[in-house]
Amino acid sequence: MARYTRVKGSIALITLTNPPVNALSAAVRRGIVESVSRALKDEQVKAVVFCGENEKFCGGADIKEFSGSVSGPPLVPMIHSMEAGEKPMVAAIEGVALGGGLELALGCHYRVANTKARLGLPEVTLGLLPAAGGTQRLPRLIGIPAALELITTGRHVSAQEALQLGMVDQVTEGNAVQAAMELALSVIGHPLNPCRLSLRAPVWAPDVDGVCDAALAQVKQRSRGVMAPVACVQAVRAAAMLPYGKGMERERQLMDTLFRSGQAQAMQYAFFAQRNAGKWILPNRAQWNNTKAREVQRAGVIGLGTMGQGIAVSLVKAGISVVAIETDTKQLEWGKKAVTAMLQRDAQRRGVSPPLHLLTFTLSFHQLRDVDLVIEAVFEDMNLKKRVFSDLCKVLRVNALICTNTSGLNVDELAAVTDRQPLVVGMHFFAPAHVMKLLEVVYGSRSSPEAVATAMALGKRIGKVCVTVGNCSGFVGNRMLKLYLDQSVYLLEEGATPEQVDQALEEFGFAMGIFKVGDLSGLDVGWRVRKASGLIGPDVDPVKPSRWRLGRRYCPLPDMLCQQGRFGQKTGRGWYLYDSPGSKEAKSDPEIQNFLEDYRRKYGIIPRRITSQEVIERCAFILANEGFRILEDGIAAGPEHIDVIYLFGYGWPRHRGGPMFYASQVGLSVVLEKLEHYHRVHPDVPSLEPSRLLRRLVAEGSPPIQQWKSHIKNLRSHL
Numbered sequence: 001m002a003r004y005t006r007v008k009g010s011i012a013l014i015t016l017t018n019p020p021v022n023a024l025s026a027a028v029r030r031g032i033v034e035s036v037s038r039a040l041k042d043e044q045v046k047a048v049v050f051c052g053e054n055e056k057f058c059g060g061a062d063i064k065e066f067s068g069s070v071s072g073p074p075l076v077p078m079i080h081s082m083e084a085g086e087k088p089m090v091a092a093i094e095g096v097a098l099g100g101g102l103e104l105a106l107g108c109h110y111r112v113a114n115t116k117a118r119l120g121l122p123e124v125t126l127g128l129l130p131a132a133g134g135t136q137r138l139p140r141l142i143g144i145p146a147a148l149e150l151i152t153t154g155r156h157v158s159a160q161e162a163l164q165l166g167m168v169d170q171v172t173e174g175n176a177v178q179a180a181m182e183l184a185l186s187v188i189g190h191p192l193n194p195c196r197l198s199l200r201a202p203v204w205a206p207d208v209d210g211v212c213d214a215a216l217a218q219v220k221q222r223s224r225g226v227m228a229p230v231a232c233v234q235a236v237r238a239a240a241m242l243p244y245g246k247g248m249e250r251e252r253q254l255m256d257t258l259f260r261s262g263q264a265q266a267m268q269y270a271f272f273a274q275r276n277a278g279k280w281i282l283p284n285r286a287q288w289n290n291t292k293a294r295e296v297q298r299a300g301v302i303g304l305g306t307m308g309q310g311i312a313v314s315l316v317k318a319g320i321s322v323v324a325i326e327t328d329t330k331q332l333e334w335g336k337k338a339v340t341a342m343l344q345r346d347a348q349r350r351g352v353s354p355p356l357h358l359l360t361f362t363l364s365f366h367q368l369r370d371v372d373l374v375i376e377a378v379f380e381d382m383n384l385k386k387r388v389f390s391d392l393c394k395v396l397r398v399n400a401l402i403c404t405n406t407s408g409l410n411v412d413e414l415a416a417v418t419d420r421q422p423l424v425v426g427m428h429f430f431a432p433a434h435v436m437k438l439l440e441v442v443y444g445s446r447s448s449p450e451a452v453a454t455a456m457a458l459g460k461r462i463g464k465v466c467v468t469v470g471n472c473s474g475f476v477g478n479r480m481l482k483l484y485l486d487q488s489v490y491l492l493e494e495g496a497t498p499e500q501v502d503q504a505l506e507e508f509g510f511a512m513g514i515f516k517v518g519d520l521s522g523l524d525v526g527w528r529v530r531k532a533s534g535l536i537g538p539d540v541d542p543v544k545p546s547r548w549r550l551g552r553r554y555c556p557l558p559d560m561l562c563q564q565g566r567f568g569q570k571t572g573r574g575w576y577l578y579d580s581p582g583s584k585e586a587k588s589d590p591e592i593q594n595f596l597e598d599y600r601r602k603y604g605i606i607p608r609r610i611t612s613q614e615v616i617e618r619c620a621f622i623l624a625n626e627g628f629r630i631l632e633d634g635i636a637a638g639p640e641h642i643d644v645i646y647l648f649g650y651g652w653p654r655h656r657g658g659p660m661f662y663a664s665q666v667g668l669s670v671v672l673e674k675l676e677h678y679h680r681v682h683p684d685v686p687s688l689e690p691s692r693l694l695r696r697l698v699a700e701g702s703p704p705i706q707q708w709k710s711h712i713k714n715l716r717s718h719l
């Protein structure tokens with residue numbers, strides 16, 4: 001699908017037509033090959049301009065084709081024949097030129113971009129490398145260091161930056177196609193060899209080896225265990241060392257290794273899962289494309305603690321007026337200072353002025369009378385939240401939405417104290433709220449589709465990856481996290497150290513192990529939650545606290561740590577030792593080793609050697625097992641939604657797809673077998689018992705993850 005038109009007498013305009021992003025599907029590639037051949041044969045045609053329909057040049061190769069057998073004309077010879085053609089070819093870049101789309105533009109002799117265009121080679125984010133000549137042509141155009149940075153990060157650059165780097169010849173505020181046609185007419189008859197990037201010699205740079213070695217070390221540290229960034233460096237190194245033809249061979253070999261790898265499959269799954277999560281659907285069949293969101297121009301934020309501050313910053317940055325409320329002057333001033341500073345820092349970084357005029361800080365609820373929506377972000381306490389909710393109903397417009405930022409409290413119980421249950425939803429932000437991408441939008445049993453649609457649209461507008469979830473304790477993310485945390489401390493009881501567990505998790509791909517994360521977030525947070533839930537009370541023996549509570553295994557180690565004032569980084573001591581309170585570098589603490597040994601002695605536990613494999617199996621499979629239960633309960637609409645929550649909210653490594661995808665990749669029967677084994681060994685941990693859905697899927701031949709939803713439907717109809 002490429003449209004061929006002759007314009008201005010002597011220009012062949014080739015338009016890629018594959019909405020929404022003009023991806024290079026087999027049909028598009030076929031269309032391009034035919035159109036280029038026609039343009040080269042037509043004697044009236046003196047130059048060729050490429051553009052994309054709907055002001056989007058091209059979003060790259062069609063990723064959907066990667067999972068099947070790829071047919072149609074291959075990209076590399078197609079781009080080569082464009083570059084070798086004896087008529088000037090100009091790319092008119094509007095919207096995006098990404099991946100294969102940019103590689104196509106690099107095969108042209110000239111490139112013109114609209115000011116709003118974005119260019120990049122994001123293949124690395126899909127577990128691949130730019131294998132349509134991108135790793136060989138881009139370094140020849142902009143040099144090794146800049147090409148390494150763009151190709152290993154997959155970063156998109158603006159048209160302006162592309163011009164500075166030398167990726168494009170011209171930037172226009174007007175129509176890029178018009179500008180490209182003018183350029184094309186002006187270069188007819190000019191020699192083309194200097195514009196053929198493949199003909200340029202390997203790029204010389206001082207100490208090219210050193211630059212590539214440094215890039216390799218950097219990607220290995222930044223993306224531990226991920227193959228694609230390493231392959232990207234190797235391919236760019238080839239551009240520096242080898243003639244073009246040999247470099248292309250190297251690019252192909254490296255791509256062959258990546259293309260069918262589990263990592264590439266996981267990352268491509270993650271790409272589509274993220275988009276799929278935006279297509280929300282509620283049990284009553286209301287969904288993203290049949291429900292209208294309300295417009296939100298003014299919002300209220302109640303509570304200016306860490307969460308409220310981040311939420312206020314996110315809203316204001318998206319152009320929404322915010323009325324921010326606190327209960328006393330000191331708290332209000334403190335919050336105001338923090339929010340203002342964050343907005344100023346951000347504005348300074350972007351070279352704009354901070355939108356402080358959008359903020360009102362006040363102690364008075366009356367200032368909320370004309371807001372469209374309120375996000376309550378007070379302390380995680382049901383009674384306090386209920387009081388705030390009833391106070392809100394006295395001042396808000398009757399049709400204003402009330403959203404609660406809670407990490408797990410019952411949204412229905414909160415809604416019940418209001419005069420507007422359909423207009424109440426949960427918005428579970430992650431700390432720090434102006435940075436973390438994930439937002440769980442929690443629908444209660446009476447939340448209206450319109451309220452859910454509004455919260456989802458608002459989340460998207462402030463740059464979040466939003467997932468709708470049902471109302472249960474901990475929703476999706478924290479419900480699963482609780483069991484993962486349990487496993488990690490059980491492993492300590494049985495013989496592991498925090499360092500061992502963290503190392504295994506970091507080797508798996510987590511940026512930080514679970515104990516380091518605990519120290520960072522503050523161990524007192526969970527302690528408070530456990531106290532509030534009745535797990536810790538006056539009846540607990542302070543000398544030898546019970547390891548059996550509420551009918552199941554309980555590990556008192558985290559409570560015992562908190563009793564010693566070890567709250568993590570903020571106190572300079574937690575599972576690790578820090579140089580001073582607030583410092584970040586975690587060091588092993590011999591006191592913790594002694595503490596664990598004493599503990600095991602006290603309870604008569606004989607420590608055993610715990611392998612990294614066991615750490616991963618127990619942590620990852622418990623997550624997946626609870627994920628299956630969440631699907632059975634209808635709390636998440638599909639496995640992709642759970643995976644998106646773990647990818648964007650809990651640091652799950654992207655090259656492992658998510659806990660549900662990981663389970664499918666390991667093999668559901670293996671996961672089942674392992675869970676059965678661990679449950680046999682630990683019968684006092686009910687969450688290790690394999691879920692019914694997992695058993696069912698295995699019994700039905702372990703279908704691919706894309707088909708699980710239909711099996712869930714069958715399972716639920718039998719309930």
Ligand SMILES: CCCCCCC/C=C/C(=O)SCCNC(=O)CCNC(=O)[C@H](O)C(C)(C)COP(=O)(O)OP(=O)(O)OC[C@H]1O[C@@H](n2cnc3c(N)ncnc32)[C@H](O)[C@@H]1OP(=O)(O)O
Pocket residue numbers: 020021023059060061062063064070075096098099100101122123126128129130131132272275276
């Ligand atoms: C067999 C050997 C092959 C050799 C290939 C050699 C080298 C080339 C490799 C590549 O080119 S890989 C692809 C590189 N491109 C990308 O990674 C870009 C991916 N897309 C995006 O980043 C964004 O979609 C966008 C282009 C910036 C647009 O963002 P926007 O927010 O406007 O829309 P989205 O919701 O993200 O997407 C809309 C719609 O389009 C689908 N889609 C996007 N890009 C592709 C693609 N490259 N292939 C197939 N489909 C794509 C996306 O899934 C959405 O679909 P729906 O959800 O609406 O169904």
